[in-house]
Amino acid sequence: xxxxxxxxxxxxxxxxxxxxxxxxxxxxxxxxxxxxxxxxxxxxxxxxxxxxxxxxxxxxxxxxxxxxxxxxxxxxxxxxxxxxxxxxxxxxxxxxxxxxxxxxxxxxxxxxxxxxxxxxxxxxxxxxxxxxxxxxxxxxxxxxxxxxxxxxxxxxxxxxxxxxxxxxxxxxxxxxxxxxxxxxxxxxxxxxxxxxxxxxxxxxxxxxxxxxxxxxxxxxxxxxxxxxxxxxxxxxxxxxxxxxxxxxxxxxxxxxxxxxxxxxxxxxxxxxxxxxxxxxxxxxxxxxxxxxxxxxxxxxxxxxxxxxxxxxxxxxxxxxxxxxxxxxx
Ligand SMILES: [Zn+2]
Ligand SMILES: [Zn+2]
Numbered sequence: 431x432x433x434x435x436x437x438x439x440x441x442x443x444x445x446x447x448x449x450x451x452x453x454x455x456x457x458x459x460x461x462x463x464x465x466x467x468x469x470x471x472x473x474x475x476x477x478x479x480x481x482x483x484x485x486x487x488x489x490x491x492x493x494x495x496x497x498x499x500x501x502x503x504x505x506x507x508x509x510x511x512x513x514x515x516x517x518x519x520x521x522x523x524x525x526x527x528x529x530x531x532x533x534x535x536x537x538x539x540x541x542x543x544x545x546x547x548x549x550x551x552x553x554x555x556x557x558x559x560x561x562x563x564x565x566x567x568x569x570x571x572x573x574x575x576x577x578x579x580x581x582x583x584x585x586x587x588x589x590x591x592x593x594x595x596x597x598x599x600x601x602x603x604x605x606x607x608x609x610x611x612x613x614x615x616x617x618x619x620x621x622x623x624x625x626x627x628x629x630x631x632x633x634x635x636x637x638x639x640x641x642x643x644x645x646x647x648x649x650x651x652x653x654x655x656x657x658x659x660x661x662x663x664x665x666x667x668x669x670x671x672x673x674x675x676x677x678x679x680x681x682x683x684x685x686x687x688x689x690x691x692x693x694x695x696x697x698x699x700x701x702x703x704x705x706x707x708x709x710x711x712x713x714x715x716x717x718x719x720x721x722x723x724x725x726x727x728x729x730x731x732x733x734x735x736x737x738x739x740x741x742x743x744x745x746x747x748x749x750x751x752x753x754x755x756x757x758x759x
Contacts (some may be wrong), residue, residue: 464665470653494653528617528732535623573650580631588694603617607721612660678708681716
């Protein structure tokens with residue numbers, strides 16, 4: 431088990447290439463542990479929002495997504511939570527492929543969702559008689575509100591994926607990760623991208639959320655998401671009770687699916703508090719042995735990972751019958 435701070439004892443000598451970047455216990459490490467999360471928000475959300483007048487908001491959000499990749503690559507080598515999670519475990523190839531597939535699925539999703547949700551929005555507006563969205567609020571506030579609203583739907587679709595076996599087949603791809611690092615938040619089956627994206631975005635379109643506010647939500651979500659799966663030894667204090675953070679999300683990746691049935695929030699843990707699924711023990715940290723307890727032989731190669739939901743029975747016969755149960759509380 432890792433200590434609450436400092437380097438973990440189980441170092442993998444094969445990952446020593448970046449040893450020179452490692453921050454030893456001292457004031458610099460303590461300062462970075464506490465300040466990195468809020469500072470990143472100020473720089474990328476605050477700074478990015480200033481660009482909205484001059485650039486397309488989605489472009490700003492995409493820029494932040496891309497810029498933070500090399501930054502977090504280096505940060506994880508300077509301030510790792512688990513030494514064993516540094517370096518490829520044969521997962522990078524599949525993760526990159528899944529990101530590309532997610533991008534393609536997302537490109538299909540946007541127009542299809544608009545097509546389906548716009549008539550619903552028009553019907554709602556005509557029956558309610560007033561605008562359903564506070565479009566006169568400052569853009570940052572609209573983005574924050576969109577995060578809260580979107581996360582409500584994201585919470586329930588994520589929870590359904592754990593509790594309903596047909597959806598668990600798809601979501602298992604995400605939980606098959608054997609380590610967490612800044613990039614594998616996107617280790618998501620393309621079908622999950624389509625399902626979650628539709629459930630999340632359709633209500634926004636129906637509520638009449640302006641495109642700029644959607645882009646602001648995307649920008650804030652990019653920063654939260656970059657931290658959510660990162661392998662960084664951070665101290666967030668009360669923010670662990672607000673955001674879906676690396677500390678509380680590690681419990682969601684527990685090999686024990688009963689423990690993993692907590693902290694469903696995508697950006698926030700607000701709805702976990704409301705619906706009783708928040709879990710963050712104060713006296714211990716989770717193991718860095720993650721994955722799915724009853725699926726030790728989950729496929730690793732990209733195409734096999736993509737195909738797993740459709741060859742589930744064959745896959746089960748090669749694993750254990752207990753794997754068909756998504757969640758046992
Ligand atoms: Zn999950
Ligand atoms: Zn996750």
